[in-house]
Amino acid sequence: MNIAYLPIDERPCNTDYVRRIADSSAEVKLFLPPQEALGYKKLPADKEMIWKWITDVASEVEAIILSIDMLIYGGLLPSRIHYLRNTEATLWIERLRSLRKEHPGLLIYASNLIMRTPKYSSSDEEPDYYEEWGEHIFLRAYLQNKKQREHLKKDEELQLQNLIDTIPKKYIDDYEERRAFNSTINTSMLKLVKEGTLTFLAIPQDDSSEYGYTSIDQAKVMKGIEALRLHQHVQMYPGADEVGATLLARVYTQLKGKRPRIYPIWSSTLGPQLIPMYEDRPYQESLKAHIFAAGCQLAETATEADIILAYNTPGRVMQESWDQSDKDITYTSFRHLLTFVDQIKQFLNQGKQVIVADCAYANGGDKELITLLDEERLLDRLLSYKGWNTNCNSLGTTLCQGVLGLQGNKQKIIENIIYHIIDDYIYQAEVRMKMVEDFLPLHNLTYFNLKDKVALVNKERNKRVRDAYQLLIRHSFETITRLDVQTFAPWNRMFECGLILKCEQSEVSKKC
Structure with a gap:
């Protein structure tokens, strides 16, 4: 399968994560645009270079996954600070129509985010005010x-x-004018689906809330979906950075002509009904939406399932991952991880494929879960582990890895599990905030600005990540003979961390 992919921005979560999943499947060849075309943080991408890449690659692939945010605004952050006018929107809408006209058989899967409204004050990703x-x-x-x-x-x-x-008032006017333009783009994309220009459209809601601007824009889109009867061809749900993986899974399942069946098991009784941080609906409802958007279907029983989704959720109260050393008592009293891990073990022993969505905490994985999986020597028997950022970020990417990994390369799959244990738990939940507290102040650096000392930060982070991995993983990945981890800062800040992972494996167990 030849598939082209235009991400929503240039960070590893939107490029490397998806590329690594694709690389684990011998059936998929993924084409990405040149890195230099994708822009940098608030600096927009070179949209003309991207359009040339699209028109060049379209004849070489069976499907193309397009981020409308990258195509029209030049990236995710530029979509929040632009001053575009309707003429710009018209240009890109007509270009998409021309792409369809020139390639009538091409599958065109697109994503277009509903612009977020963070509940905190920070201009790192938003307008200065x-x-x-x-x-x-x-x-x-x-x-x-x-x-x-x-x-x-x-x-x-x-x-x-x-x-x-x-x-x-000038700030409200500026903010609402931009949101109105973005909302118009959202509804314009619905028309392109209706006329057949776009095959499928995903509309994730970035950092959504039950009330407010996101909810208002969501209602407009929902009215458009209903009026045009696009329920099967447009999906709207919480998420953002996982959308490339979600659409990759959907393209894969359509080209294969089979919808994998997913059966979920939960770590807590209340988990399915809880509303995770940064989202606007219960875990259970996001699960349904993501399974459908990924081209899969919900299984009624484990027996009929192709994949078991082990969904780790809070007991009753959700916290940030870096606070789990002082976790709420309901992480213990309202869930039972020993039973959850035992279920995973039993399914693996039955020959079932198991993927993990580690979503008990926001912005990082669960140490207790990883420790128990390691003690039972289950980590390298999984098909996928993901536990990064928001609930839906983890859910969407782990579903994609599960779908593409069913006939995947076991060594690549193990590499990806190690990658996400290091990134999702070790860095995001443990190393990140410790460095913010005890390392950055020594060098006059802040969470959002590493200044000209990023090399110094990377060196320290490399050491801490490696040391933490050796302490955490004691029984798993015994075929790994050499593991080298180097980190980098994609946006010169601490929030995300890029990883360069070099992993050598042997057929005979040899713990490194």
């Missing part, structure tokens, strides 16, 4: 939307009026 007014802008829209849909208490009414009176 969000540094001071971000939390206020979020809360103003949250309360306005809640008032429209339900009602506000007296103190909430007073709070809303104070926000309306306080936030400078």
Whole structure:
């Protein structure tokens, strides 16, 4: 299968993660645009270079996965700070139509995010004024939307009026004008699906909330889907950086002509009904949406399933991963990980393929789960492990690895599991915040700015990551004879970490 892929930005989570999954399948050859075309953080991509790449590669592939955010805005962050006008939108809509006309048999799968509204104040990924007014802008829209849909208490009414009176109007006007343009793009893409220009459209909601701007835009899109009867061809759900993997899974299943059946098992009783941080709906509802969007189907029983999804969720209260040394008691009293891991073991012993979505914490994996899987020597028997950033980030990527890995290369799959244990737990949950506390202040650096000392940060991070891996993994991956890990900072900050993983394996067990 020859598949072209235009990511939403240039970070490893949108490029390397997807490339590594594709590389684990002997059936898939993935084409990506030149790295230099993809821009850098808030600097937009070279859209003309990207369009040339698309038109050149279209005749070589059976399907193409397109990020509309990259194509129209030049990337994820540029979509939040642009000053584009309708003429720009028209240009790209007509170019997509021309692509369809020139390649009538090409599968064109697209994604187009609903613009996020973070509930905190930071301009690292938003307009400059969000540094001071971000939390206020979020809360103003949250309360306005809640008032429209339900009602506000007296103190909430007073709070809303104070926000309306306080936030400078020029910032609200700028923010809402941009959102209106982006919302128009969302609904325009629906029309392209209806007319057949796009084969399928995924609309993830980045950092969504039950009320506010995201919810308002979501309602507009849903009305469009219903009016055009596009329920089967457009999917909207929480997520963002996993969307490339989700669409890769859907393309793969369509080209194979088979929908893998997924059966979930849960680590906690309340887990399916809980609403994870940074999302607007229960785990169970996101599960349904992601399974459908990935071209799979939900199995009624484990017996009929092609893949067992082991879904690690909180007991009752969800925390950030770096706080798990002081975790809420309900992580123990409202879930039973020993039973969960034993279920995984039994399914593996039955010959079932098991993938893990480690979503008990936000922004990183669960040490207790990884430790128990290691103690039972189960980690290298899995088909996939993912536990990064948001619930849906982990869910979407682990489903994709499961789908492509069913007939995949075992050595590549093991490499990917090690990669995500290092990135998702060791870095994101453990090393990242410790370095923020005890290393960055020594060098006058901050979480969002490593200045000109990124090499120094990488050297220290490399050591901590390697040491932590040796302490954590004691019984698994015995075929690994050599493991070398180098890190880098894609956006010169601490939030994400790029990994260069060199892994040598033998057929005979030899613990490194």
